[in-house]
Amino acid sequence: MDTSYDMFIETEVPEHELIISRTNLSGIITYANDTFAAISGYEVGELIGKPHNIVRHPDMPRSIFKDLWETLERRESWQGIVKNRRKDNGYYWVHADVSGVYKDGKLTEYKSLRAPVDTKTKIKMQNYYDVLRKREEKSSRVVLYLTDEQLEMVSGILK
Numbered sequence: 001m002d003t004s005y006d007m008f009i010e011t012e013v014p015e016h017e018l019i020i021s022r023t024n025l026s027g028i029i030t031y032a033n034d035t036f037a038a039i040s041g042y043e044v045g046e047l048i049g050k051p052h053n054i055v056r057h058p059d060m061p062r063s064i065f066k067d068l069w070e071t072l073e074r075r076e077s078w079q080g081i082v083k084n085r086r087k088d089n090g091y092y093w094v095h096a097d098v099s100g101v102y103k104d105g106k107l108t109e110y111k112s113l114r115a116p117v118d119t120k121t122k123i124k125m126q127n128y129y130d131v132l133r134k135r136e137e138k139s140s141r142v143v144l145y146l147t148d149e150q151l152e153m154v155s156g157i158l159k
């Protein structure tokens with residue numbers, strides 16, 4: 001059970017900066033700019049060579065990434081609102097634009113550019129993703145305030 005409170009701390013993506021990354025065709029990060037490192041809480045060197053799911057947040061439904069990869073396989077670009085997890089368990093929301101990088105007409109890599117998301121959209125998407133996860137994966141995100149006694153009972157049940 002993850003009980004770290006850092007998971008509730010949001011990092012805002014600044015208006016004037018772009019988070020940029022590139023991956024190989026299997027989603028392994030080949031390039032990360034300094035803004036990506038700063039916002040995700042990693043060093044650039046920690047990101048390169050890792051699968052892009054290093055920043056995957058458990059609130060994100062699997063079906064969103066299935067749609068992303070199916071879209072890329074059709075050689076189309078994908079746009080979506082993504083909640084990502086920082087190294088310290090905090091989170092940040094991005095509007096991602098993912099597309100292919102072509103050399104001499106051949107698909108060689110993927111690239112992603114991300115921009116900030118406004119508060120209204122974050123709330124709407126959080127609720128939508130909660131519904132999707134419940135519907136598709138039978139899983140729910142629960143935040144409860146409990147007395148020590150109640151916590152003991154709940155921990156016993158969840159063990």
Ligand SMILES: Cc1cc2nc3c(=O)[nH]c(=O)nc-3n(C[C@H](O)[C@H](O)[C@H](O)COP(=O)(O)O)c2cc1C
Pocket residue numbers: 021022023027051052053054055056057060062065068082084096098099110111112
């Ligand atoms: C260029 C590119 C950028 C991506 N950016 C993210 C991202 O910011 N966050 C994320 O969770 N997944 C991102 N993905 C998708 C991941 O590769 C992965 O599919 C996703 O995190 C789900 O993890 P899983 O495939 O292990 O289930 C990106 C993929 C590509 C090709």
